[in-house]
Structures are given as structure tokens and as C-alpha cells.
Amino acid sequence: MSEDAEVRRLRWRCRRGMRELDQLMLRYLDGRWPAADEAERALFLRLLDCEDDKLWRWFMGRERPEDTDLAAIVAIILALPH
Template structure:
């Protein structure tokens, strides 16, 4: 049973890693860093915010991460700040 859960988690992570791949290496690194460092221990609600973040357009994501624009959604804005502050 535990092996099945691990297999599902790893399959989900592989899909998410693919979704984190954007047209810009810097975005890839930011998104993948959060995925690797925070996804497993994050509550479902925060995972859902991350999935919504992944639905955003690359140019908008880049402006958010550069601090040139703020997301209209406070939960996404908080996650963007958390991602920006992760150690490299």
C-alpha cells in the first residue's frame, strides 16, 4: 500500500515537473525549486494555489517574480513571495 502511494506521488511529481518547464530557464528554476523543496509537506490548499499559479502565462509569472506587477489573488501573491524567498 505504501509503495502504491509513493508511486502515485512520484508520478504526480513527474507531471508537475513537466508543467514547471516554461519558456524561460529562470522561471523553470523558481517553480521547480518550490516543487522540490515545499510540495511534499504543503497542505492541499497551498498545492491548489501552486497549480493555479502554473496556469498563469509565462510573461505574467515573470513580472510577478520580478516584482514589476502584483497578482490580483492574495493567495497567489503570497506564494510568489514564498517562492522568491526560497534559498537557491
């Protein structure tokens, strides 16, 4: 799969149905994905597999992922400039 096709597919997966989550996921995809290494990309893909209600609680700071790797990618996304 070409890089462009992969990014288009990921852009679709970033659509979560909540504007705030959409913006956070797309901010990562547009701002960090191109330079991310394979390990970080794999974490982002794992994050996309999580349920929206969990993502919402994690990104709003109401909970922290038990998985330290997922907690790390959440922190990376939250630290991205707006």
C-alpha cells in the same frame, strides 16, 4: 495517481521556457511541495495555469498579482533558499 507520477507530471508543467521561471518553479516543487498542505498545493497548481509573461512580471517584482492568494504563493517561492 501515485505521488511519483504526480511529481513527474508537475515537473513537466514547471518547464516554462524561461530558465529563470523554470528554476523558481522547480525550486518550489523540490523544496516545498512534499511538505505543503492541500491548500498551498492548490495555489501552486493555480499558479502553473497562469501565463508566462504574468509570471515573469510577478517574480521579477514588476507587478503584483491582484489575487492575494497568488501573491502569497509568489512570495513563498521568492523566499525559498537558492
